[in-house]
Amino acid sequence: MAAMSDFHLAQVNISRMRLPLDHPEMAEFMALLDPINALAEGTPGFVWRLTGGESNDATSIRPFEDDTIMINFSVWSSRQALWDFVYRSEHLDPLRRRREWFTRVADPYLVLWWIPAGHTPTVAEAIERLDLLRREGPTPHAFTFREAFDADGLATAETVRGAESAGS
Numbered sequence: 001m002a003a004m005s006d007f008h009l010a011q012v013n014i015s016r017m018r019l020p021l022d023h024p025e026m027a028e029f030m031a032l033l034d035p036i037n038a039l040a041e042g043t044p045g046f047v048w049r050l051t052g053g054e055s056n057d058a059t060s061i062r063p064f065e066d067d068t069i070m071i072n073f074s075v076w077s078s079r080q081a082l083w084d085f086v087y088r089s090e091h092l093d094p095l096r097r098r099r100e101w102f103t104r105v106a107d108p109y110l111v112l113w114w115i116p117a118g119h120t121p122t123v124a125e126a127i128e129r130l131d132l133l134r135r136e137g138p139t140p141h142a143f144t145f146r147e148a149f150d151a152d153g154l155a156t157a158e159t160v161r162g163a164e165s166a167g168s
Contacts, residue, residue: 007151008047008117011082012073012126013110015102016066021059029101032094033057039090040074045081048120049074063123069105073126075115079148082112108133111142114151 019026037057040046050073053060058071076082085091111133115121133142140153150156 005077006117007114008119009076009079009082009112010074010115010121010126010129011076011110011112012071012130014064014069014071014105014130015098015109016105017068017070018101018103026101029094030059033059036091036094040085043081043085043089045077046085047075047077050123061123063127071123071126073121073123075121079112079145083145108144110144112144112148113142114140114149 017026021030034056037049040049050058050061050071052058058073061071062069063071074082076085086095108130111126111130113129129142132139133144136142138144138147138149140149143149148156
C-alpha cells in the first residue's frame, strides 16, 4: 500500500475565454490572477503550479489548437488540500464568477491524477490525462473529485470534507 506522502495530486483544468485577455471586460479577471496565485502558494498542501513566459501565471501557455483555451495546472499534497483551496478559500468567489470571463466547455475540463512526490508533470502529460478522462471516464490514471481513486489505484469512497454538498 502506497504511503500518501510518496505521492502528490496533479490537477489540470482548462477554460475557454470569452474575450482576449487584453479586452477591458477581462481586466478584473487579470487583476485577480496574482492574488489568487499567491493564495494558492500560501495554502497548506500546495506543491507547485505552472507559470510561463515573463509572467507569474500560465496565461501565455496555450497548448491547444484553439488559442482561446487557457490552462491551469498545479500539484497538491492531497485531494483534500486541493479541495480546500478551490472550494473553501477566497478562490471560491472568482470561481463562482467564471461565466463572466469564460464559456462552458462541453467535455470534461478538469482531471486529477497521482504522481510520485518530487515529479514535476509536463503540459503534455496533463493533456494526455485530460484526453484519457474524456475517452475512458474516471480511472486510476485520470479521475475527478466526484469519482476519485487513491494513490494505490483503488476507487475511494472517501469524500473530501465538503464535497458531499457541492457539485464536485
